[in-house]
Amino acid sequence: MPGQSVSTIGIEMPQDFSVKPYEAIKNRLIGKKDTHSDSWDEFAFAWNAVAYRFRSCTEHDEAFTESIRRHGKTLPPSERYVQERALFCFFVTGVSTIESLCYGLFAIGSMLDAQNFLFVTPDDRRNVSPEETTDKFGTVFPRENITATLKRMTKMHDYQDWKVMRNILSHRSTPGRLIFRGGDRDGDVLWGETILIDENTTISRRRWLAKMVSDLLDAADVFTAARFV
Numbered sequence: 001m002p003g004q005s006v007s008t009i010g011i012e013m014p015q016d017f018s019v020k021p022y023e024a025i026k027n028r029l030i031g032k033k034d035t036h037s038d039s040w041d042e043f044a045f046a047w048n049a050v051a052y053r054f055r056s057c058t059e060h061d062e063a064f065t066e067s068i069r070r071h072g073k074t075l076p077p078s079e080r081y082v083q084e085r086a087l088f089c090f091f092v093t094g095v096s097t098i099e100s101l102c103y104g105l106f107a108i109g110s111m112l113d114a115q116n117f118l119f120v121t122p123d124d125r126r127n128v129s130p131e132e133t134t135d136k137f138g139t140v141f142p143r144e145n146i147t148a149t150l151k152r153m154t155k156m157h158d159y160q161d162w163k164v165m166r167n168i169l170s171h172r173s174t175p176g177r178l179i180f181r182g183g184d185r186d187g188d189v190l191w192g193e194t195i196l197i198d199e200n201t202t203i204s205r206r207r208w209l210a211k212m213v214s215d216l217l218d219a220a221d222v223f224t225a226a227r228f229v
Helices: 019-032 037-071 077-112 122-126 130-140 145-155 157-171 201-227
Strands: 002-005 012-014 177-179 189-191
Touching: 002 019, 012 037, 019 037, 019 077, 019 201, 037 077, 037 201, 077 130, 077 145, 077 157, 077 201, 130 145, 145 157, 145 201, 157 201
Parallel strands: none
Antiparallel strands: 002 012, 177 189
16 A cells, blocks of 8 residues: 655555645645645645545555455454444545545635635635535636536536445444345345445545546646746
């Protein structure tokens, strides 16, 4: 798993985390620490969270996949707990990675246009979401690639499914497992109504997350390079 270290939190990141644009954006904005202290603080805290959450998501992906490979999909209670814990943490930290990154982008927008990207009250900060960040960038910076990338992400089936599952796990329930016996699907295991439990359950979603985070960071790198000189 280990790749390059990030200076924000001083730990090595997984190889599929885009360290270069992540670091470039942070270094480019550090000069705003004195002139835009409130927005800078929110940005810095969010940027730390992006790295922490992504690495955590990666570790839960690896833990779940290792359990599936060693113990399979139908389990005794103790190993079922290990897999359920890994799935819960995987979905929660994955969505949190996206939300933290979008919060950081909102803080960047606030440094450029404090009237539209409000960071005045606790309610302002609580109201920031990927969708709110996308709407604000669409209003203030409609022609930028970062805006197009945000719009693409929030409309993606992968993002919507991940968010739905995070909300179910965090606020409502732990899905059961439906085990198929006989027929074309013999041996398949569904978690909830739609998620197939196998070696690719978290790997495929982690692959999407890494690509989406990379696309957002690349677009934000270009955007900040043009706006902060």
